[in-house]
Amino acid sequence: MNLDNIHNVYFIGIGGIGMSALARYFHAKNKRVAGYDKTQTDITDGLESIGIQVHFKDSVANIPDAFLNYDTTLVVYTPAIPKDNMELVYFKNEPSFTVLKRSQILGIITENTYCLAVAGTHGKTTTTSILGHLLNECNVPVTAFLGGISENYNSNLILNGTEVSVVEADEFDRSFLTLSPDLACITSMDADHLDIYGDASELVKSFEDFSKRVKENGKLFVKNGLPLKGITYGIEDSSDYAIQNIKIEKGAYVFDVNTPKTTLENLQFNLPGRHNLSNALIALAMAVEYGCPHQQLAKALASYKGVKRRFSYHIKTEDLVFIDDYAHHPEEINAVHQAVREMYPEKQVLAIFQPHLFSRTRDFADDFAKSLSKFDNILLLEIYPARELPIEGVSSKWLLDKIENNNKQLINKSEIISKIKESKAQIILTIGAGDIGEEVKHIKQALSVAS
Structure with a gap:
């Protein structure tokens, strides 16, 4: 076409x-x-x-x-x-x-460009936005289609030319099988979208099929430990691209990266969480393989600001921190918890979670309960249905009963602000992929007035 x-x-x-x-x-x-x-x-x-x-x-x-x-x-x-x-x-x-x-259109747009595609059940949006930013800052004629609003560009589109494309390779509905990338990565293959795939083995097979979509002379990057062959990347291991010597300085990561040819020293990245550090690494690796100059990449990485609703700070003071995150899978919630505990080890954390989809809540209820139980206090909202009808027996009350933490409560959205004000927590988290994001501005305003 x-x-x-x-x-x-x-x-x-x-x-x-x-x-x-x-x-x-x-x-x-x-x-x-x-x-x-x-x-x-x-x-x-x-x-x-x-x-x-x-x-x-x-x-x-x-x-x-x-x-x-x-x-x-x-x-x-x-x-x-x-x-x-x-x-x-x-x-x-x-x-x-x-x-x-939509996926077919992306396939058409990208087939006549040099395409860099980011696949994985977690990390696609952040990795894609980092990669788009790195290429843009290195003056590559790139169009990057993002699954979130970039803080650097206040947009989900980076448009600096049409010779190179950066896209999220979405496993939902097997959409990523329309793509034929030159460079591709797979960040993770955890079970998800079981309403589409039926079981985890079918999901894994779809990622295997995607890996075969990479062009004949192209390159596939895989996170170390995944059951696929490719250029590996990892943190503090012996991967082809590996982060080493991690330090935290003034709330930012400073680290080295071993590449197959050299070592990049004293790189800086400002987003918290080891999951974000992993996302930064694979974006950097793909940009290096594309041919971007190392010095420009280092400067671009340090200037990356993040994606809205991906560990987004809305209040950040000594006494109160308010963070909003799109996490809607147990592994993503674990990543948010790890980041918060690493940055604020002594502070009490209140997590407000809105489950997304009845089917996902059903399929991962025990894992959700385990992830949420790690926070000091949990406020649970009703399930956001999105495209689904209710499933008998699956509810937020059912999930709440599985959470092994006495500081838990099921609330309505109208109660969020009052419950936050009653809490003694210094770290407030809103988590979920539904319409909880629409509440963020109201929470921020209420807390700003209160402080």
Whole structure:
């Protein structure tokens, strides 16, 4: 498919983080862009602010007339959209229209570029944003599609040219099998999305299939310990790319990196947590293999600020710290806990968690309970359903009963602020991939006024 012949791009689910990055990309390419989403958010407000039309009622009547011409219109949808969505049904029932998934569009965009793809059940968004930032700062003509809002660019799209692309290789719905990267990495293969895969072995097989998508002369990087062959990376081990001599100075990591050819000394990275350090390492390794100068990479790594909702500080004082994180899998919660304990070993921590999906809560209930039990205090919200209907017997109360910590409570979102104010904790965490992120600004405002 030749995207140059497309004049209009219509998005069903335009407010999704990956969809909105594509919408911004096509808008920057001077295409007419519009779309539907069920909820108005900061993301949709941002799209409208640059001239993209967005509406919030699922109705064919709301589709702008210009997008009803099948000769010039491409329709893009996300698998998160229900199959009975009226607009999606309309376009799919009109065989003249080209209707493609977001992942298929990424496949088309990247097939004619030098593509760097980041796969893994955890760490994709942060790693992709670090990698995009490193290449951009090294003046590489790159387009990076991010699964989160970069703090450096206040956007989920880095657009500095079209010769090189950086993408998240998403295992959900096996989307990453549309890609054919030149350089790819796999950060992790923990069980997830079992509503799609059925069991963990099928998920592992999909990563094996993805590894075979790397081009013939390309390179695959894998975290040390994963059951795949490739260039290895790890922390304080004998990997091909290995971080050594880690120190913490003024809240930042300072370390060396052994590469297959040399050692990069005294690198600085400002995000806390060993998981983020691992993400920084693989992004650095891919940028080195691409050919970026070491000195420029060191400077770029030190200037990286992070991704919104990935261990994002909203209040950081001696007496009170408020951090928000997107973690929605037990291993991600463990990573958040490790980072907090490493940076604030003596302080009391209150974690407010909103489970995401009934199926994920069911599949990992015992692991969630174990992860959450590590915090000093736990406030649990009701499950955010996203694309799912309730599952009998699966509820936040059911999960709460499994948590082995007496300082736990099930609350409504309306109670968050009052419960925080009652707490004596000095570290406040909001955790989850649902709409808990919408509460952050209210919590920050309430705590700022209180202090």
